[in-house]
Amino acid sequence: PVSGFASTSPLAPPPSSAAPANPNAVPTSTALRQQAIEGKYSLDEFLDEVTAYKASRPVALQFKPNRSNLWFRFKGTILQKTYKSAVFFTLFNVLLCVKVHLNLIPLFRENMEKLDKLWHMQMSLTTFILAFFLNRGASVWNDMNSFGRRIQGRLNDISILCSTHARRDGNGIVTEKAQKVLDTIARYKRLFPVLFYSSVVKSHEILTTDSALLGMETRGLITAEERALLLEMPERQRHHAVIQWIGNVMVQACENDDVFHQRANLHYTFLDKMCQLRATYGSVPDKIDDRLNMAYAHFVQLLVDSFLFVTPFAALADMGNFSPFATFVLTMFFQGLLDLTKMFLDPFNNEGQGDDGDYLVVNTFIQEGNAGSERFKGLTKRFPSIWG
Numbered sequence: 001p002v003s004g005f006a007s008t009s010p011l012a013p014p015p016s017s018a019a020p021a022n023p024n025a026v027p028t029s030t031a032l033r034q035q036a037i038e039g040k041y042s043l044d045e046f047l048d049e050v051t052a053y054k055a056s057r058p059v060a061l062q063f064k065p066n067r068s069n070l071w072f073r074f075k076g077t078i079l080q081k082t083y084k085s086a087v088f089f090t091l092f093n094v095l096l097c098v099k100v101h102l103n104l105i106p107l108f109r110e111n112m113e114k115l116d117k118l119w120h121m122q123m124s125l126t127t128f129i130l131a132f133f134l135n136r137g138a139s140v141w142n143d144m145n146s147f148g149r150r151i152q153g154r155l156n157d158i159s160i161l162c163s164t165h166a167r168r169d170g171n172g173i174v175t176e177k178a179q180k181v182l183d184t185i186a187r188y189k190r191l192f193p194v195l196f197y198s199s200v201v202k203s204h205e206i207l208t209t210d211s212a213l214l215g216m217e218t219r220g221l222i223t224a225e226e227r228a229l230l231l232e233m234p235e236r237q238r239h240h241a242v243i244q245w246i247g248n249v250m251v252q253a254c255e256n257d258d259v260f261h262q263r264a265n266l267h268y269t270f271l272d273k274m275c276q277l278r279a280t281y282g283s284v285p286d287k288i289d290d291r292l293n294m295a296y297a298h299f300v301q302l303l304v305d306s307f308l309f310v311t312p313f314a315a316l317a318d319m320g321n322f323s324p325f326a327t328f329v330l331t332m333f334f335q336g337l338l339d340l341t342k343m344f345l346d347p348f349n350n351e352g353q354g355d356d357g358d359y360l361v362v363n364t365f366i367q368e369g370n371a372g373s374e375r376f377k378g379l380t381k382r383f384p385s386i387w388g
Helices: 028-038 043-050 067-071 078-101 106-165 176-200 202-208 210-218 224-231 235-254 263-289 294-344 362-379
Strands: none
Touching: 043 202, 043 210, 043 362, 078 294, 106 176, 106 263, 106 294, 106 362, 176 202, 176 210, 176 235, 176 263, 176 362, 202 210, 202 235, 210 224, 224 235, 235 263
């Protein structure tokens, strides 16, 4: 029955007397995952962050589009990722310049023209292929960002539907039974992103551990009964259960006259939003799995590496003593395009391509969702009278 729903005040801080998560409760199979992330966060700090109601930073690095601001940025840019390769190839070119001037490699002068022709032919091919490769990578990053926003949107749709249809008394105040339902749905809506992203983002895998679930319980995100149920499920499929919990709450509530107005219309619209939500979050792991054909990535890597290897020789043949600068610039741009594409193809930094800071911040998606779970419910605790 609806009256049996657990009601935990979502805005209240966890009780100070709550016992801390027992570190011995972490099973051996998850110990390595916990150690990997505790180099940056403790488990308690991580849980505090994902249960916060205010985003700690934007979902992606912000910038001002004016020239003066962009020129002096380094952290999070491709320069930060690529300068080591550029310095390496430049030093290699300097070494070639010295050896050529000392006539230590006489055959190089004789074959310089042939090597230069090969390099110019490969430059056209490399530029063409990299442009398409970059576009493919950018589409993956944009899709992932869109999926995150759409997941937030569908959850917010459920919030406003429930809040608007909640039954109220003569003073426009939500009834007790309706408030319990709204509180429970809001809590499940905060739980879902935490469990979902822990199944697809490596930095959040720690949230699947027993200790993490215990920490969620002490923070009021789940009850002891719900924690026991989640522990019986596969770690990467728990978010599916939470979606069904939301649906079950709505089904029971729509069968109760004391919870919602216009129950038939609400139920139909709710099911439509739930199916949209499932389709959206289901697309995230699918996109990660089929982001790009491996042979395509392999070919582009070989193409760029071979081009950059020949660049110090060809630059020396074309530009002589000016070749170190040319080598540096060409390496920065061609290697930079490749690194930028790899960063786009790893939007959640699961493979470390965004270690320098420019990746989608999953905690921001979660924190903004936490705020959204309370937004409509909190703003409409009382409606104005329309009948005088």
